[in-house]
Amino acid sequence: MDRGEIQGAPKNFEALRALILERRRELPKRLAQVAAFALDNPDEIAFGTAASIATDAEVQPSTLVRFSQTFGFDGFSALQAVFRARLRERNSSYEDRLVELEGGDAVAAGSAAILNSFVGAAHRSLDNLSAAIDPQKFESASRLLASAGTIHLIARRRSYPIATYMAYALSQLKIRCQIAGTASGIDDDLLALADEGDAAFAVSFSGYAPETVAQASALAARGIPVVSLTDSAFSPLAECSTIWFELVEADHAGFRSLSASMAFAMALAVAIAEERRRA
Amino acid sequence: MDRGEIQGAPKNFEALRALILERRRELPKRLAQVAAFALDNPDEIAFGTAASIATDAEVQPSTLVRFSQTFGFDGFSALQAVFRARLRERNSSYEDRLVELEGGDAVAAGSAAILNSFVGAAHRSLDNLSAAIDPQKFESASRLLASAGTIHLIARRRSYPIATYMAYALSQLKIRCQIAGTASGIDDDLLALADEGDAAFAVSFSGYAPETVAQASALAARGIPVVSLTDSAFSPLAECSTIWFELVEADHAGFRSLSASMAFAMALAVAIAEERRRA
DNA sequence: TTTCTGATGGAACAGAAATTCTATATTTGA
DNA sequence: TCAAATATAGAATTTCTGTTCCATCAGAAA
Incomplete structure (x- = not known):
């Protein structure tokens, strides 16, 4: 065909996306910047004007036109049409x-x-989660933990990722914390150093890791407040906790989701930080 | 309130729709015509220009402006913004x-x-997550990882909990795995032992921990396949991965959720086990 | 270094867009 | 039926948009 030299101009979004990814390396700096912005903010491209998009992507409007032409389009508008078509189709067929x-x-x-x-x-x-958690209890828990010098995080096995996440989040928020969940024997020694001003957050679901329960009740016996997250009112954790939350995760074929516990942990970390900021 | 007479200008689509329906009867002929067209072809309103919409609805452009003002908007553009916002948000059923x-x-x-x-x-x-993950790619990834002797899990900081969860789940499923994510220097030594028959799963989100990227590409360079989970097509992880998944987590005040990544990780672990069982 | 190639920024332009204005038509109420 | 009020069409206006063009700049090649 006579116009065969113009290869590009994919007319559907997926093809365009693939093409952009494929040629991403060989693109000059500013065009690569546009490429990244376009794939990360497709909605902006669909709705914005060339000027507004240029501002958001921190390039010149002319760069958008050049970008479009690089991919075989007539001008920016033609490229934008692809992004719009995508939205129309997705909506109708979602x-x-x-x-x-x-x-x-x-x-x-x-x-x-x-x-x-x-x-x-x-x-x-x-x-x-939304149904089961009492907002007031959540409030009290975050206040209690906010007033602690160091927060000790106790979790094992399936719950361990939750503790590692909280350790990450709390340190980001400049809140001192100490994780007790490794297999090594030093956990008990570390917990033995826990101060009166400290507090603990323990997580354990049925199957209850014995170390978690033992450590939580040891701390409780020494007068250190324990907040815990568990899945039954009959959990041994509930007995020794100052405040405890019951949260049942749905499962697929016996593998219990962690999503709700994670959301809870994230929210708790931020709520604690909020409390501290306010105080 | 003093400006109470200007009631309208609903800022979300549902409210606008309700208002239009409510006042439909009392609208003059042409405005009613616009009302009907708008509710029947919301996508047209979102994407079209005043002129094109006017043509389609068989009214004058000025009628569109009057219609908008009747409902409390500044002009047609303000009303159009509501129709566009609806398209942006429609993705999530929640x-x-x-x-x-x-x-x-x-x-x-x-x-x-x-x-x-x-x-x-x-x-x-x-x-x-459901929208972004291609089932076939997911299938390939689980097959690839299922065929590995040992799965190396590479993640740091915010992604680390995901690796710890997978380590737990995989060991429960009797699949050999090795976690590389601690601060200690032994990670590289462990990864150096990686066999030809091994594979790796790497997770890193923007902010990209340099160790994760370095370790993943080191493995890739040695011909060990890498499956990765990241949040942008431009992630350095994407470059060195055999298969990679793009997953953008929603956030609250900058704290990104981990729920989708967790669900993904859980599903991947089980899918790998399924593959092995079948083989 | 110098030269050359191609990317980039930014201003200028042509055209289209939304909106406003006004004469005309239509409805409303007495 | 007539006047007043309101709605409408279409032209006029003004704002803004996409595109083009060209001077400048950065980096590769000589």
């Missing part, structure tokens, strides 16, 4: 796609089904 | 629920608001 996914599950491979199932479980867990 | 929740927040205390906000962010992240 629900359908979900249904397709679910319908396809039975037929199609197991992996996708597993992923969907976990997503579903996570959603359910989160809904549970 | 949007409505969030609004409700946030409505209650104003009343409730600060801590509870923080908790709700994190729950909302987690829901949104999960919706993102």
Whole structure:
């Protein structure tokens, strides 16, 4: 064909996206900047004006035009049309796609089904969370932990990631904390150093790791307040805790989601920081 | 209030829609015509220009302006903004629920608001997840990792909890894995022992911990396949990965949720086990 | 170094956009 | 039926948008 030399101008978003990713390396600096912005903020491209997008992406409007032409479009408007088409299509078919996914599950491979199932479980867990957590108790817990000198985080096995996340978040927020969850025997020694002004946050779900329970009650016996997150009122953790929260995670084939516990932990970390800031 | 006579200008689509329906009868002929067109073709309103919409709706452009002003907007553009906002937000089915929740927040205390906000962010992240992950790529990833002798888990800082969770889940599933994420210098030594039959799973989000990137590319350079989870197509991780997934987590006040990443990690672990069982 | 190639920034331009204005038409109320 | 009020169409206006063009700049090649 006579106009064959103009290769690009993909007319659907996915093709464009693939093309951008493919040629990402060879793009000059500013065009690469536009590429990154475009893929990260597709909605902006769809709705914004060349000027507003240029401002947001910190380039000149002319750069947008050049970018578009680099990919075979006539001008910026033609490229924008692709981003808009994507929004139109996605909207009309979003629900359908979900249904397709679910319908396809039975037929199609197991992996996708597993992923969907976990997503579903996570959603359910989160809904549970909002329903199960008493805001006032949450408030008290964050206040209690905010007043602590050091927060000791006690968790093992499945709950251990929650403690590692809180350790990360709390240090980011400049709140002193100490994690007790490694297999090494030094945990008990570290906890033995816990001060009167300290507090602890313990997490344990059924199957209850014995070390977690032992450490939490040891601290409680010494008068150190313990806040805990567990999944049953009959949990041994509940007995020795000043404040405790019951949170049941939904599961897929026995593998319990951690999404709600994570959301809880994140919120607690930030709430503690808020309390401190206010005080 | 003194400016009470200007009632309208609803700022979200649902409110506008309700208002239009309510006042539909009392509208003059041409304005009613616009009302019908707007509710029947909301996408047109969002994307079109005043002129093109006027043509489609068989009215004058000025009629569109008058219509907008009738409902309390400054001009047509302000009304169009509402139609566009709707398109942007439509992705998440939990949007409505969030609004409700946030409505209650104003009343409730600060801590509870923080908790709700994190729950909302987690829901949104999960919706993102289903939309963003390509099932086939997920399938390939789990197959690739299933065929590995040992799976090396590489993550730091915020992503570290994800690796600790996977380490837990994989060992439960009797799949050999090795975590590389501690501050100690032994990680590199352990990774140096990685076998040809091994594979790696790396997680890093913007802010990209340099050790994670360095270790992942070192493994890739030695021909060891790397599957990674990151938040941008421009992540340095994407470059050196055999398969990579892009997943953007929603956030509350800058604290990004981990819920979707967690769900992904859990699903991946189980999917790997499934693959192995089948093989 | 010097030269050359190509990327970049920014101003200028042409055109299209939204909005306003006004004469005309239509409805409303007595 | 008539007048007053309101709605409408279409032109006029003004604002803003996408694009182009060109001088400058950075980096590669000679």
